[in-house]
Amino acid sequence: MKAGSNLEKILEAGHFAFTGELGPPRGSNADEVREKAEFLKGNVDSVNITDNQTAMVRMSSWAASIIAIQAGLEPNYQMVCRDRNRLAMQSDILGAYALGVRNMLCLSGDHQQFGDHPQALGVFDIDSMQLINMAKTMRDEGKFLGGADIEEPPKLFIGAASNPFAEPFDWRVHRLAKKISAGVDFIQTQCIYNMEKFREFVKRANDMGLLEKVYLLAGVTPMKSVGMAKYMKSKVPGMDVPDEIIKRLQGAEKGKVADEGIKIACEQIEEFKELKGIAGVHLMAIEWEHMVPEIAERAGVLPRPEV
Amino acid sequence: MIVAKRKPIDEIKDLLKDYKKVLNVGCGTCVAVCLTGGEKEVDVLCAELDMARKMDDNPVDIEGTTIERQCDREYLEALDSKVEGYEAILSMACGAGIQFLAERYPEIPVLPAVDTTFIGVNQGVGWYEERCRSCSSCVLGMTGGVCPVTMCAKGLYNGPCGGTNDGSCEIKKEQPCAWYMIYERLEKQGRLDCIINFKPAQNWENQVPRTLIQPGYEKPE
Ligand code: SF4
Numbered sequence: 001m002k003a004g005s006n007l008e009k010i011l012e013a014g015h016f017a018f019t020g021e022l023g024p025p026r027g028s029n030a031d032e033v034r035e036k037a038e039f040l041k042g043n044v045d046s047v048n049i050t051d052n053q054t055a056m057v058r059m060s061s062w063a064a065s066i067i068a069i070q071a072g073l074e075p076n077y078q079m080v081c082r083d084r085n086r087l088a089m090q091s092d093i094l095g096a097y098a099l100g101v102r103n104m105l106c107l108s109g110d111h112q113q114f115g116d117h118p119q120a121l122g123v124f125d126i127d128s129m130q131l132i133n134m135a136k137t138m139r140d141e142g143k144f145l146g147g148a149d150i151e152e153p154p155k156l157f158i159g160a161a162s163n164p165f166a167e168p169f170d171w172r173v174h175r176l177a178k179k180i181s182a183g184v185d186f187i188q189t190q191c192i193y194n195m196e197k198f199r200e201f202v203k204r205a206n207d208m209g210l211l212e213k214v215y216l217l218a219g220v221t222p223m224k225s226v227g228m229a230k231y232m233k234s235k236v237p238g239m240d241v242p243d244e245i246i247k248r249l250q251g252a253e254k255g256k257v258a259d260e261g262i263k264i265a266c267e268q269i270e271e272f273k274e275l276k277g278i279a280g281v282h283l284m285a286i287e288w289e290h291m292v293p294e295i296a297e298r299a300g301v302l303p304r305p306e307v
Numbered sequence: 308m309i310v311a312k313r314k315p316i317d318e319i320k321d322l323l324k325d326y327k328k329v330l331n332v333g334c335g336t337c338v339a340v341c342l343t344g345g346e347k348e349v350d351v352l353c354a355e356l357d358m359a360r361k362m363d364d365n366p367v368d369i370e371g372t373t374i375e376r377q378c379d380r381e382y383l384e385a386l387d388s389k390v391e392g393y394e395a396i397l398s399m400a401c402g403a404g405i406q407f408l409a410e411r412y413p414e415i416p417v418l419p420a421v422d423t424t425f426i427g428v429n430q431g432v433g434w435y436e437e438r439c440r441s442c443s444s445c446v447l448g449m450t451g452g453v454c455p456v457t458m459c460a461k462g463l464y465n466g467p468c469g470g471t472n473d474g475s476c477e478i479k480k481e482q483p484c485a486w487y488m489i490y491e492r493l494e495k496q497g498r499l500d501c502i503i504n505f506k507p508a509q510n511w512e513n514q515v516p517r518t519l520i521q522p523g524y525e526k527p528e
Binding site: 081082086108109110111113114122124125126127128129130133134145161162163166167168171174175177178181182190237238 | 460461462463464465466467468469470471472473474477478487490491494499503504505506507508509511
């Protein structure tokens with residue numbers, strides 16, 4: 001056991017993991033976090049707490065992670081490279097660990113130009129790959145990036161994201177391999193809609209033996225509407241939404257589009273359960289937290305195992 | 308070369324508003340090549356300021372001169388005999404030249420007429436693009452001659468990020484993704500092994516003012 005988090009135990013025990021996501025509020029109201037947490041509690045093994053998602057200022061991810069712990073959830077503390085240098089990152093890791101955080105997710109972060117402070121200095125002192133390695137060095141060697149010893153090293157279960165679709169596609173598996181060699185323990189993928197391409201990615205990763213070295217959680221976001229699908233297809237960088245998905249949503253009865261979206265997501269989850277090398281699903285029901293209990297139920301992942 | 312762009316006339320006017328006798332100094336090197344601060348641009352700016360100040364009923368006695376390089380002592384000498392009697396010096400050189408002038412004539416206010424923008428290339432007449440951030444530790448050897456520090460919007464050493472979009476950077480469609488270019492070029496050259504391994508965190512060397520003394524030379528006392 002590297003960190004002993006619930007997520008790590010679930011994965012170690014060979015259960016099919018199910019993780020969720022919670023975006024901190026654009027203000028200081030802790031109740032907003034608690035309300036969202038209620039929908040996730042008992043339905044997921046761990047919940048990602050986003051870090052200034054889409055480069056918009058929100059309550060800090062470590063603070064929201066602590067509120068999540070108090071609310072009975074296990075957080076997966078997200079950290080982006082955009083807003084902090086290596087000193088701030090390491091001190092936040094120490095602080096988060098001291099307060100009970102046991103998982104973290106290392107990300108580059110959306111460029112500041114997208115958010116509500118486009119004039120900001122983007123820090124990017126280190127990149128997401130180097131952040132993985134830093135967290136691992138802190139944990140396994142008990143050393144800061146600068147080389148000094150850490151009195152009580154933070155033992156975190158280290159995650160990262162992976163985009164299985166973006167071109168150059170051939171490079172995708174190599175990038176995954178790089179994250180593994182940097183020291184990542186688990187991966188959550190970008191939202192998957194193009195199943196064919198995803199199967200190919202998984203096949204290549206299996207052929208290279210990568211999925212024996214890392215837990216891969218497949219990213220799922222149910223479509224709420226045709227508009228959302230079209231937006232994701234054309235406006236969200238790195239997203240691959242095949243036309244069939246849009247057609248299927250368009251073909252749904254009036255008032256049943258969101259239901260069809262959930263149905264598609266559940267079909268995907270069924271396939272992931274059988275797919276070799278897939279250790280679980282990461283459900284990103286963004287601003288749709290209240291639907292998580294229903295989605296989890298319909299996806300057949302309840303009750304969550306106790307480990 | 309160093310690329311700069313001229314400041315808007317109103318900003319320059321504001322910097323100069325309290326001075327009636329001004330020397331405008333151009334530079335014959337980088338800023339001349341990028342059509343910002345050479346002899347021609349000095350003349351144009353002097354004429355503009357002369358006219359504008361007349362219209363404001365606050366005439367200025369402005370004279371222009373251009374030296375070969377404002378970042379070189381040897382050429383600054385030529386100015387020593389000229390600056391006498393001026394209330395302010397306006398410099399059309401890059402930030403290095405402006406500071407070197409200010410250092411040489413500490414009694415006289417030295418004011419910038421340009422914004423130094425980047426180290427870049429000349430893509431065509433009047434069209435320049437950034438290429439280098441002078442980080443002090445060049446990785447172009449492993450990245451197929453594409454600088455990830457300058458050309459990647461996040462300065463990633465282990466790219467591309469998840470936002471890479473069919474060859475474009477996530478910041479906008481017209482901006483090529485540096486890591487896509489790096490991949491393409493290395494692939495064609497059969498050198499993908501250059502980027503297959505994890506690149507550890509950078510030791511930033513550009514966080515303090517840097518000094519370089521070539522081997523065999525010394526800093527004079
Ligand atoms: S899309 Fe490419 S150039 Fe843009 S930030 Fe990501 S890796 Fe860098």
